[in-house]
Amino acid sequence: MSLRVSSFFCGSGRGYLSWPASTLGHDQQLRCFSASSAKPGRPGLRSAPPGPVPQGLIRVYSMRFCPFAQRTLLVLKAKGIGHEIININLKNKPEWFFTKNPFGLVPVLENSQGQLIYESAITCEYLDEAYPGKKLLPDDPYEKACQKMVFQLFSKVPPLVTSFIRRQNNEDGSGLKEELRKEFSKLEEVLTNKKTTFFGGNSLSMIDYLIWPWFERLEVLELNECVDHTPKLKLWMAAMREDPAVSSLLIEAKAFRGFLDLYLQNSPEACDYGL
Amino acid sequence: MEDATRTFGKGSCPPGPVPEGLIRVYSMRFCPFAHRTRLVLRAKGIRHEVININLRNKPEWYYTKHPFGQIPVLENSKCQLIYESVIACEYLDDAYPGRKLYPYDPYERARQKMLLELFYKVPHLTKECLVAIRCGRECADLKLALRQEFCNLEEVFPVVISSTAFTNRKSSTPSGEMENIFFHPRSITLKILGYQNTVFFGGDCISMIDYLFWPWFERLDVYGIADCLNHTPALRLWTAAMKQDPTVCALLIDRSIFLGFLNLYFQNNPDAFDYGLTC
Numbered sequence: 001m002s003l004r005v006s007s008f009f010c011g012s013g014r015g016y017l018s019w020p021a022s023t024l025g026h027d028q029q030l031r032c033f034s035a036s037s038a039k040p041g042r043p044g045l046r047s048a049p050p051g052p053v054p055q056g057l058i059r060v061y062s063m064r065f066c067p068f069a070q071r072t073l074l075v076l077k078a079k080g081i082g083h084e085i086i087n088i089n090l091k092n093k094p095e096w097f098f099t100k101n102p103f104g105l106v107p108v109l110e111n112s113q114g115q116l117i118y119e120s121a122i123t124c125e126y127l128d129e130a131y132p133g134k135k136l137l138p139d140d141p142y143e144k145a146c147q148k149m150v151f152q153l154f155s156k157v158p159p160l161v162t163s164f165i166r167r168q169n170n171e172d173g174s175g176l177k178e179e180l181r182k183e184f185s186k187l188e189e190v191l192t193n194k195k196t197t198f199f200g201g202n203s204l205s206m207i208d209y210l211i212w213p214w215f216e217r218l219e220v221l222e223l224n225e226c227v228d229h230t231p232k233l234k235l236w237m238a239a240m241r242e243d244p245a246v247s248s249l250l251i252e253a254k255a256f257r258g259f260l261d262l263y264l265q266n267s268p269e270a271c272d273y274g275l
Numbered sequence: 276m277e278d279a280t281r282t283f284g285k286g287s288c289p290p291g292p293v294p295e296g297l298i299r300v301y302s303m304r305f306c307p308f309a310h311r312t313r314l315v316l317r318a319k320g321i322r323h324e325v326i327n328i329n330l331r332n333k334p335e336w337y338y339t340k341h342p343f344g345q346i347p348v349l350e351n352s353k354c355q356l357i358y359e360s361v362i363a364c365e366y367l368d369d370a371y372p373g374r375k376l377y378p379y380d381p382y383e384r385a386r387q388k389m390l391l392e393l394f395y396k397v398p399h400l401t402k403e404c405l406v407a408i409r410c411g412r413e414c415a416d417l418k419l420a421l422r423q424e425f426c427n428l429e430e431v432f433p434v435v436i437s438s439t440a441f442t443n444r445k446s447s448t449p450s451g452e453m454e455n456i457f458f459h460p461r462s463i464t465l466k467i468l469g470y471q472n473t474v475f476f477g478g479d480c481i482s483m484i485d486y487l488f489w490p491w492f493e494r495l496d497v498y499g500i501a502d503c504l505n506h507t508p509a510l511r512l513w514t515a516a517m518k519q520d521p522t523v524c525a526l527l528i529d530r531s532i533f534l535g536f537l538n539l540y541f542q543n544n545p546d547a548f549d550y551g552l553t554c
Contacts, residue, residue: 111382115382117382117385117386117389118389119388119389119392122385122388122389122392123385125384125385125388126381126382126384126385129381129384130381130382141366141369141370142351142353142355142357142366142370144365144366144369145357145362145363145365145366145369148359148362148365149357149358149359149362152359152362
């Protein structure tokens, strides 16, 4: 296993070690890259574009609290893929980041051939196809199609959660909560029909990882009541927390809350909260 | 054409199980989403039967095939149902032998899926333009938005004609509408998603992504918005190349029949969907 010392820092003399994710969890604890116009001379400001991706690793441009990027991190973890993480300050994006994804969004994968892949679901499928080991998507064409149909069923949840988070202080979220409950009932129906613990069968698979990040956030967002009438979904959530990849990437509630408060104020410090 | 059959409407009897060796597609002759699936069935030479659904008068039994009664839906002889046009197309490519429409290489597959993301506003915008025009409403803003989406797709192709292309792009139309179009920094999209000298979106040969885009481009003329391609020469070249493809040709919808359908459809006539059928 090789040590890679990253030299992105300007200012402070602290070196930074970047370990493959399958060893330690602290590679997640990397400060964001920000726009170069941010406070010059601030110690620890990283803005210069990173170099090429070393052979044998894949790079993911991410942000520690982003649910979409968490999908990709889950798959990287679950498949034991050696990777490095570069966190992006989403409230102050470095200019070079738009050369990685013209939409300027995370997650983005970059491999040592310089190929770039974006859109979280596309990155996850790419990793499953390109890397050996346990396949997260089924081989059977119909079962694979079923996972994609469930993914479609889930698709209203992220925008609903975002609307709930962004609602103004005087708006009560009961309308949004009701809509969420409706979406969750659809997912409950899938589990009822399949008679399995997970959405793809009796073991955890791609679809479970793709939808997990939003369920992880229900508690800290005080939306847990939305699964009160969906017992199978509740059981699924508990089963998910037992998964090694899921549990290794769980975000501490206080940290998430701290991040969210700053993020909603558009603070450029939000993405580095807790570091 | 395999799909030249009368629609099933309310009160109709549900069709029986799908015979072994065939796959069934629930469709409608003029629907662009179902068109995708029919293109893939044809391109791969998959034996299939088509059941057309009257979308204004859906049979009650159809909701057992799709919870919201949408098309297309695939049903196989094992009673397995697959819906969402893109999922159905991928299923057919995975499940059936012969020519693969998606590339084998994982990166190339991902690239086609990223290209599909570039397209996502087109179906809604083309429909909105059609409705506006048919209802006699102004649609300059909608057409501008559609042109913007086409410009984004144009970015994927290298500049095909050297100086004239840029001149054409920068010149404004008499109404000055071009000024408002923002081009993605071309070098970035081209660098990430583009190839050198390709005719089709996936390379030198037609592939899945081309079939997934095609139905909306086929309809531009009959919808009355073909001028939205005026500033995208590479897309026009692609359209011309697509019209040479045997699969595309085999499924091309006759212009006068399509217009007949549209006329009846906008009069809310439930017989619209069977327009042009002789039997």
